[in-house]
Amino acid sequence: MLFDRIEPLLQTIQKPARYIGGEPGSIMKDKTQIKARFAFCFPDKYDVGMSHLGMKILYSIINRRPEYWCERVFAPDTDFEQAMRENHLPLYALESLEPIRDFDFIGFTLQYELCYTNILNMLDLAGVPLLQSERGESLAPIVCAGGSCACNAEPIADFFDLFFLGDGEELNLEVMDLYVKMKEQGATRSEFLRTAAQIEGVYVPSLYDVTYHEDGTIAAVTPKDNAPAKVRKRIVADMDAAEVPEEFVVPFSEIVHDRAVTEVLRGCIRGCRFCQAGFLYRPFREKSPEIICKQAKTLCERTGYEELSLCSLSTSDHSRIEEMMDGLLTFTEQAHINLSLPSLRVDNFSHALMNRIRRVRSSGLTFAPEAGTQRLRDVINKNVTEEELLRTCGIAFRGGQSSVKLYFMLGLPTETDDDIRGIVELAQKVVDSYYQMDEQLKGKGIQISISVATFVPKPFTPFQFHPQDTREQIAHKQKILEETVAGHKRIRASWHPPDTSILEAVLARGDRRLSAVILEAWKQGCLFDAWSEHFDFAKWQVAFDAVGLSPEWYANRERSYDEILPWDHIDYYIDKTFLIRENEKAKQAQTTPHCRQHCSACGVTKVTGKPCFPFEKEAAT
């Protein structure tokens, strides 16, 4: 236990409570009774990582098994990292305060591409060789990762022993069980990896040889040692039966989302063509209102949180939302718990529901039309009309709201300068509708904030083939936005310099050769790239130049339909032919109905063998 070595360092650094553990709900075990220890690493700061629901789920599931111990690890902030390095203090886990290099598994969650340099820094702080090929044949530690970015893990393939694809609830334990069995048999690392690769949902990148054409595109991905040619993700079929945490580690210091969180559904029926999550988490699976309320109530009681939020891609798409809300409101009101709903869609945000939410307390309204014109919203299949947006805002205004936040993207496929101007025009229509209201609230002016992000094409979306706008194109469009919004005093627009989005685009659709770039960027000092005060694209450019690769080739190149994409050997239940069909429809500005209206044969039912929605006979294709 490193307590005595950690403590002196805590006297001089910011927010020391982040580095010492001991929070209520953190799980202590007797390590002599433990067969496998899992260091669950979040490659960002404590304040961010402690808000992540996936970590809480897996922490709870692994720790429910008496023979396993899962502990938490976060990226130290720069002041504490410096103190650690000066004092040769290795990266440790927050429960036992023991070095993670001695653990059986070092597992990272991949939520965002710009965390990749943090992973290398954490492995380095832990004293674990960064490259998989340099870890030798001893079994431990197995360096692994899961989470949404694992769908194209190629850019970080060189650093990992294995990846978990899809839902981790069952998969993580199966891999740990196999590990313990093979550890007792005295297996080597490569023997374990070869066997683990046979488990559905496990991707072992070192078992695949990748060759390239002269133009840099992939010639072939060849499996070896019986590894499957296509690695399929895992899903939890029945969400009601899925294990959920009954308690959270409740932090002392404030974190980004400091509240109880209950998942209500997984997957999304909408099929917005830009949205990676909307495809990655298919099929759509709901929890029943009874289970949701029971789990939420238990969680609030066990954590003592005074705030509860619901987690999903689109909560209002729950088929029994009224029942769910009724049940949740009944117990939260009694217990003085504030219920917040983050992701409500504009088009089915009814007056009745709105009123019930207001019975508790409501903060500002946020909506995401994503594009400024109907034509472009049809291209991206964001099936929200102007009338629906205005109607919803009208309900909100009459309910006493006077500020609305609208989210948009810039750089979408087929986008013209008029689409950018349309963003401001749409916001102005919201302003106008406010002043046209009869029962206008006196003395309180309306404020519309529009936030415009740069579009990043992602794998497993219909836009995976699409080039990202160049830096010059983005700058041009941001200038148009700035010029258009000037003079609209009720509208405030915000946007960011494009470099972060450009790097995100490179890493999201990159291939294995980028591992060398990421390693070099880390050596150049890149760290916390997701934090604007740390991000330095110039250092990344040095790294690209050193390796001889060009970020533009990855970000701004259109992929042909027959090109072998770096993630083509990964199966997220989504057919490439479906993505091609959707991309072609996008070019024609044709929309696709959502999954409850009509099955678009994305590929999911071919794997699950049954329609996603039972009332649809036509779905089973």
Add this chain to the structure above:
Amino acid sequence: MIPVRATFEKCRRAKYISHLDLMRCMQRAFRRAEVPIWYTEGFNPHAYLMFPLALSLGYESSCECMDFRLDGDMSMEESMERLNRVLPADLQILRVAEPIHKHTDIAFADYQICLDGDDAAALRAAWEAFYAQPEIPTEKKTKRGTTSVDLKQQIVLSCVQTVEQGLVLQLRTPAGTSVNVNPSLLVDAFRNHLTTQTPPLALGMVHAARTAILCADGTPFV
């Protein structure tokens, strides 16, 4: 409704919970423990919890006080048992009783400060020279800006001991709602003094603990 003063300890890992975070931590503990605590009335009701004297971040103590009111059918002993089951091992309630003194009765606090150093004898010599000064002026930050304080006048040093790791100081400082002198000011002043020595001495880990909260007549605040 029963007013309760709980005396709790804050040690090891719990030392690093800031005062603001401690308030939130305790409020959540009451909810987890299902202890019927009195809620303030008004537009935004919240659990009524009061800490009469804040403890600096990084300080240990086993004499911290927290006041609340039981508003239901539960004995204060049971509330303590329930709270201790849901509180971290390093943050436990030691006893509960009805409060006798008012918050404004707090006048002093006692501290034990251990200063680690490589050369205990040299540290002791430096301390004697430092403390022999007729005045130890220092800048103290308050809500209204910085004021100058003479620590020599404010702080009573009752004992200095040389031990293997360094020095152990026992101090009494003014504390409470009107005047507060944080013993860290003295440690910082000493640390500055050490840098002026030839050769300069370095201070290692500082172990600070509050050992008592006292009324004006020197009796414990209870």
